[in-house]
Amino acid sequence: MLSFLIPITALLAAVIIHECCHGWAAYKLGDPTAKDAGRLTINPLAHVDPIGTIIVPIGLALLHSPVVFGWAKPVPINFYNLRNPKRDIIWVSLAGPASNFLAAILISFAVPFVSGIPFLNYLVSSFVLVNLVLAIFNIIPVAPLDGSKVLFGLLPPRYAQFYARLEPYGMILLIALLYLGLAAKIVWPLVSFFSRILGVNPIL
Numbered sequence: 001m002l003s004f005l006i007p008i009t010a011l012l013a014a015v016i017i018h019e020c021c022h023g024w025a026a027y028k029l030g031d032p033t034a035k036d037a038g039r040l041t042i043n044p045l046a047h048v049d050p051i052g053t054i055i056v057p058i059g060l061a062l063l064h065s066p067v068v069f070g071w072a073k074p075v076p077i078n079f080y081n082l083r084n085p086k087r088d089i090i091w092v093s094l095a096g097p098a099s100n101f102l103a104a105i106l107i108s109f110a111v112p113f114v115s116g117i118p119f120l121n122y123l124v125s126s127f128v129l130v131n132l133v134l135a136i137f138n139i140i141p142v143a144p145l146d147g148s149k150v151l152f153g154l155l156p157p158r159y160a161q162f163y164a165r166l167e168p169y170g171m172i173l174l175i176a177l178l179y180l181g182l183a184a185k186i187v188w189p190l191v192s193f194f195s196r197i198l199g200v201n202p203i204l
Contacts, residue, residue: 003122004061006122006123006126007057007061007126007129007130008057008058008061010126010127010129010130010131011053011057011070011130011134012044012048012053013127014100014103014127014130014131014134015047015052015053015070015071015134016042016044016047016072017099017100017103017131018072018096018097018099018100018134018138019039019047019072019073019074019075019096020039020040020041020042020047020099021096021098021099022034022074022075022077022092022093022095022096023035023039023040023075023077024040024095025092025095026075026077026081026082026088026092027040029082029083029088029091029092030081030082030083030088031077031078031079031081031082031092032081033075033076033077033078033081034075034076034077037075037076039075039076047072047073048072048073049071049072049073052071052072052073053071053072054070056070056071057070077092079092086153086157086160087153089149089150089152089153090149090150090153090154092149093146093147093149093150093153094146094150096146097134097135097136097138097139097146098135100131100132100134100135100138101131101132101135103127103131104127104128104129104131104132104135104194105198107124107127107128107131108124108128108198108199108200110124111124111125111128111198111199111200112199124200125200125201128195128198128200129191129195129200129202132190132191132194132195132198133187133191136187136190136191136194137183137187140174140177140183140186140187142170142173142174142177143166143167143168143170143171143174144167144170144171144174145170145174148170151163152164188202
């Protein structure tokens with residue numbers, strides 16, 4: 001039961017951090033929408049999405065998926081309020097994955113102190129791995145993931161407009177990538193690489 005509940009709890013914490021940091025970055029860059037909506041909070045009730053935060057990760061865990069992921073309710077962001085929308089969309093989008101990567105690094109400092117205590121070692125390792133998965137998975141440049149908005153911001157205007165027209169088909173492509181196992185082949189090697197650097201065994 002603990003091997004099931006701990007990763008799910010870690011995921012809940014990770015997606016809340018992720019969404020809060022999107023909203024915080026937008027607020028700092030001129031858009032108060034998330035702040036006005038009460039989303040710059042760590043209260044889980046403000047962020048939980050029944051499907052993305054509960055059903056999908058639990059389903060993937062029960063199916064023993066190599067990559068368990070989920071999402072919270074996206075924070076509302078009005079990119080037209082940003083001081084430089086084309087540039088700032090990159091920073092707002094990167095804020096979520098960056099926060100998870102930073103959380104993984106900070107949590108990993110506890111690894112040497114808990115390595116001899118199985119329960120605590122599993123707890124810390126789970127939080128590190130879940131944050132790494134969320135950070136790396138979201139960088140894939142397929143809508144609605146954060147990487148798609150980063151790529152949009154980096155592309156020249158003509159190509160960015162063409163890329164934006166593909167966004168409605170992003171979820172279909174993402175599901176296909178997951179079904180074919182390509183996402184796991186992209187995400188898991190990177191998660192394993194960084195987890196070993198942080199002193200965490202990627203196989204729990």
